[in-house]
Amino acid sequence: MLTIYxxxxxxxxxxxxMLLAQLKLACRWVEVDSANGETRTPEFLARNPNGKVPVLELEDGRILAESNAILCFLAEGTDLLPEDHWQRALVLQWLFFEQYSHEPKIAVARFINLFLAEDHPRRGELPRLVEAGHEALALMENHLSAGRAFFVGDSATVADIALFAYTHCAEDGGFDLSGYPELLAWLARVRSLSGFVPMKS
Known part of the structure; x- marks a missing residue:
């Protein structure tokens, strides 16, 4: 059985x-509290020296880190990762965008807002993060405004899963999504997918 930390x-x-639910794949989930140092233990660092979750462990002991790499590995051979080289490249384009231009702003703002004290010095980063995050959201809105239901092709791919993860809870980081009607419609389409599961709280 697959194990995910x-x-x-x-x-x-x-x-x-989300992906496991879409693919109806069973796995063993090991909850790791990174906020309380559980990703810095020698045991965890032996699995991922970068000290971050998620980590996928295969039955034979092979280890894969980085969320979008894991998405691609698990989605291989399914409709969620196109076989067509161009379509696949477009999916990868959005996965790289998510990790470089989207997640570092929207996810970090969410972390600061939800998990750091009101007087924490990192709260000074929020105005810059919100401004940059809105640039990423505007780019996504513009892409969808061309009549696209999903980010690549006519059906959902791992690009949609990756972008949904932090976009759907962007308001936690101080982002008002009301000015992004195409994004809101896309979020609703992803939520309506068969097998959709909400984020754990």
């Missing part, structure tokens, strides 16, 4: 929960 409230880990 993850944290339920993490959007990067939620991606895998």
């Amino acid at each position: 993850g944290m339920g409230v993490s959007g990067n880990c939620y991606k895998l929960q």
Whole structure:
């Protein structure tokens, strides 16, 4: 059986929960509280020296880290990861965008807002993060405004799963999504997918 080491409230880990539900794949979920140092233990660092969740462990002991790499590995051979080289490249484009231009702003703002004290010095980062996060959201809105139901092709892919994970809870980070009608419609389409599961709280 597959084993995933993850944290339920993490959007990067939620991606895998969504994918597993879509594919009806069974796995053993090991909850790891990264906020309380559980990703810095020698045991965990032996699995992922980068000290982050999620981590996938196969039955034969092989280990894979990085949420979007795990998405692609698990989705291989399914409709969620296109076989067509161009379509697959477009999916990868959005996965790289999510990790470089989206998650570092929206997820970090969410973390600061939800998990750090009101007087924490990192709260000073929020105005910059919100501004940059809105740039990413506006780019997504513009892409969808061309009549696209999903980010690549006519059906959902791992690109939608990756982007949904932190976009759907962006308001936790101080982002008002009311000005993004195409994004809101897309969020509703993802929620209506068969096998959709909400984020653990």
